[in-house]
Amino acid sequence: MGSVERRERQKADLRAQLLDAARTIVQEHGLEGLTMRKIAEAVEYAPGTIYLHFPSRDDLVRELVRDGFLELVNYLKPAAQIADPRERLAAIGYAYARFGVERPATYRTIFLQPPDISRALADMRPGCEKGPDGDGVGAFGILEQTVAELIARGDFRQLPATVVAETIWGWLHGLVALRATCDQKMLTDFDTSVRLAIEGVHRAFAA
């Protein structure tokens, strides 16, 4: 039975190795540059071997996307601990922006795919926005909850929290996405535009 266990572990190890290799390739060449051959080459196995661990490339990609969302949530977690919702909102904004610039390939993978791929991945997205550990702990849930508190406290205008949260998300998404695409053409320092956006959010939605 010991040998069976070892075999199981080795199989799990290879699976993890494959995902790791895939992540590295995505960092370098983007999701569109990820091929089964490149993964196989990276772990020094034959291409066909991958299909013993993943039924198809799509399934492997779905796993990468899921991990990408978890990574985002990990960036946001420290900010989510802050008690004061005003401070917390600012911290969430900075953390989100930091995720975008520190992990541009991950950001692209989860948020900037062409429509067909996006559509294929859409059914897993609620679980990620709302969080895999229950409602409200996922990335979007953290933001929405904070906005709701600010509205309840009277700091923010009486608008639906979801609407405000999605609008704020959009603003930050735009700044990050622009960096991911036209970085060398942007004239403004990234930190400056993020700071302006976060201050702007408070001014824009203040009661």
Added chain:
Amino acid sequence: MGSVERRERQKADLRAQLLDAARTIVQEHGLEGLTMRKIAEAVEYAPGTIYLHFPSRDDLVRELVRDGFLELVNYLKPAAQIADPRERLAAIGYAYARFGVERPATYRTIFLQPPDISRALADMRPGCEKGPDGDGVGAFGILEQTVAELIARGDFRQLPATVVAETIWGWLHGLVALRATCDQKMLTDFDTSVRLAIEGVHRAFAA
């Protein structure tokens, strides 16, 4: 010589037909789904014939991107005519958003490409942002000029116009890009979030 002229015109016609066909394919399948074979099939010519009019696929794509920027400028032109800079800024925002939702494939083509393609296209972007007809008439120039007027008039805070304009662009870009990628997962009505963003811009940058 008359026949030479006719031949020239036919050649020009085919060139235009090829670009038209390419545009249609991009609308349906995105830039990544654009292939020489599909273009050839659409105009009922052999694939190799395209290479008599374009040296490579990349050159054809560059032409499409250039056209995309011109299309954006055309969307913004009516708004750019408005005398009052406050009204003009709002109109520019709505027009930009309308361009994004009415021409999602064009939007993707010019603003949401993976880094390698974006980098390859980067050198033509200044000519488009600043406008092909001279400084300040291009898409970004229209926005920047309007912001500069609002600052000069004392309506907006004393910040560099470029910085404010890029930040505003980012906000709108985020809302449009989110629609282009996660449309079916967004809970807020698009018009509502655009309106909130444009009001928010005024509140955020008001002196």
Added chain:
DNA sequence: GTCTATAGGCTGATAGAC
């Protein structure tokens, strides 16, 4: 479990007949 080999498809681009 892992290999080699390959099927069957797509791609951009080119050579040479007409």
Added chain:
DNA sequence: GTCTATCAGCCTATAGAC
């Protein structure tokens, strides 16, 4: 100018030997 035919390369996925 336009065609047919094709090169050379990539891709996902599978079949069958070991």
